[in-house]
Amino acid sequence: MGAAGSKLEKALGDSFPEGERYFGLENFGNTCYCNSVLQALYFCVPFRDQLLDYYANNKSLGDEDNLLACLADLFTQISSQKKKTGVIAPKRFVQRLKKQNELFRSYMHQDAHEFLNFLLNEIVDTLEKEAQAAKNDQETSSPAEKTANGPKNAHANGGPKEQLDTWVHKNFQGILTNETRCLRCETVTARDETFFDLSLDIEQNSSITSCLKNFSSTETLNAEDKFFCDKCCSYHFGLTAFTATTIMVAGDHQLSLPITALSTCN
Numbered sequence: 001m002g003a004a005g006s007k008l009e010k011a012l013g014d015s016f017p018e019g020e021r022y023f024g025l026e027n028f029g030n031t032c033y034c035n036s037v038l039q040a041l042y043f044c045v046p047f048r049d050q051l052l053d054y055y056a057n058n059k060s061l062g063d064e065d066n067l068l069a070c071l072a073d074l075f076t077q078i079s080s081q082k083k084k085t086g087v088i089a090p091k092r093f094v095q096r097l098k099k100q101n102e103l104f105r106s107y108m109h110q111d112a113h114e115f116l117n118f119l120l121n122e123i124v125d126t127l128e129k130e131a132q133a134a135k136n137d138q139e140t141s142s143p144a145e146k147t148a149n150g151p152k153n154a155h156a157n158g159g160p161k162e163q164l165d166t167w168v169h170k171n172f173q174g175i176l177t178n179e180t181r182c183l184r185c186e187t188v189t190a191r192d193e194t195f196f197d198l199s200l201d202i203e204q205n206s207s208i209t210s211c212l213k214n215f216s217s218t219e220t221l222n223a224e225d226k227f228f229c230d231k232c233c234s235y236h237f238g239l240t241a242f243t244a245t246t247i248m249v250a251g252d253h254q255l256s257l258p259i260t261a262l263s264t265c266n
């Protein structure tokens with residue numbers, strides 16, 4: 001390492017990750033909520049790689065004025081820096097964010113979690129619009145194919161809107177399974193819901209896994225929440241409900257929490 005290496009490079013020495021860039025983001029007046037989320041997203045490597053691929057495959061994005069294009073541009077700038085460490089001003093991204101959403105226009109502190117949700121939803125919206133536009137282009141440019149695919153198209157237009165599984169979903173979407181067991185007939189009813197984020201009660205000095213276990217623990221339904229059992233065809237008191245959570249992190253990693261022991265009431 002040359003004499004030009006930064007303090008951080010010197011401190012990390014040989015453990016500086018190969019090909020990695022550590023860049024600080026300039027603050028534009030209480031934009032720390034935004035910078036902290038951008039840093040977290042940048043170091044979510046599968047997300048970053050997919051965003052960089054997307055940008056590389058869509059060269060015209062440089063002229064696009066949406067948050068996805070601004071984010072892709074920023075990440076590309078950081079990853080292509082010659083230096084390993086430094087500071088970058090996410091000016092274009094912050095300007096676009098303020099233009100897009102009134103909430104983030106002031107110089108007030110904002111909620112990082114709220115911003116992350118907004119950003120991920122914006123990216124999904126843009127990807128869905130692009131996929132729809134590409135589909136429309138394909139349909140208008142090849143009318144013969146449209147006729148051939150007639151019944152399929154009719155189904156697509158007539159049926160419920162099919163959710164596009166974007167790389168944002170692949171990275172961040174999880175499935176929450178809520179299971180309820182009827183204490184009378186033992187029938188288990190399961191209901192799946194997708195989510196981008198979960199609200200966990202954080203206990204001091206505990207791990208995320210431990211907090212997730214608490215989240216999925218058994219709960220006895222009380223009289224107000226009595227549950228309708230399809231098998232017994234009636235509402236019952238004294239039921240026990242429990243949730244099992246399946247959380248998929250970064251595509252391949254799956255964390256399944258076991259169903260905990262049943263407790264009975266009455």
Ligand SMILES: [Zn+2]
Pocket residue numbers: 182183184185186187229230231232233
């Ligand atoms: Zn039942």
